[in-house]
Amino acid sequence: MSSSLPASVDLNRPIVKNTPTREVRNRTSGADRPETGDRRVQRTKTSLRAALIGLAREKPYDSIAVKEILDRANVGRSTFYAHFRDKKDLLESGIHEMLRSVHGRPRVRDALEQVIAFSLPILEYVNQHRRADGPKMMRAGRIVMHDHLRDVLADLIAEDIALVIRGRRSPPRMPADLVARHVASTFVLVLNWWVDGEAALTPREVDARFRSLVVPTLEAL
Structure with a gap:
C-alpha cells in the first residue's frame, strides 16, 4: 500500500503548532517587577508597628487589643x-x-566608646518622634516600651563589654553583667527624665549627661 504522506515529511519530528510568536515581558525587571516576599513581609511588619504606636498615643498600652492593631494596619x-x-x-x-x-x-x-555608641542615635530617633505632629504617646505605653528597651540594651551592652574584657589579662573589677544593667538602666532613666520633663535639650546634650553618669563606671571596669 502506498503512503499518502509526502516523502519529505519526517515522522519522527515532534509536531509544532503553527502559532504566531508572542512578545513575553520580562517579569523580573522594570517598574512592573512584583514585590518580593521579603519586602512584603517588611511592609506588613512596619504597618503593624506603626499601628501599635499610633494606638499607644490614644489609649493606655494595656487596653490595646490585637484586633485594634489589625484593623488599623x-x-x-x-x-x-x-x-x-x-x-x-x-x-x-x-x-x-x-x-x-x-x-x-x-x-x-575605642572599645569603651563602642559600649555607649548606641546612645546618641537612639536619642535622635526619639527626638524625631517627640517633635512630630499629633498626640504624644501616653506615659503608660512609654514606660512599657522603655522597659523593653532597657532589657534589650542590657544584652547588647553585655556583648560589647565582653569584647572589652576579652582583650585584658586581668579579670574585671566589677561583674560585667552588673555594669551592663547599670548602663542600660541609666540610659532609660535619662531618657525618661528628658521626655517626661520636656527638657529643652538637644539629643547631643542629653547624650553628654548620660555619658557623665556611666563613663566613670566603665573606666573602673
Missing part, C-alpha cells in the same frame, strides 16, 4: 500570628529593628 489575623506571638512580641520586634540599625553602624576603635 489592615492586616489579617493569620498574617499577624505568622510573625508575632502577641502585641508584646510586636513591640519588642520594633525595638530590635531600631537597635539593629544603630548597632549595624561601623564599630568605633
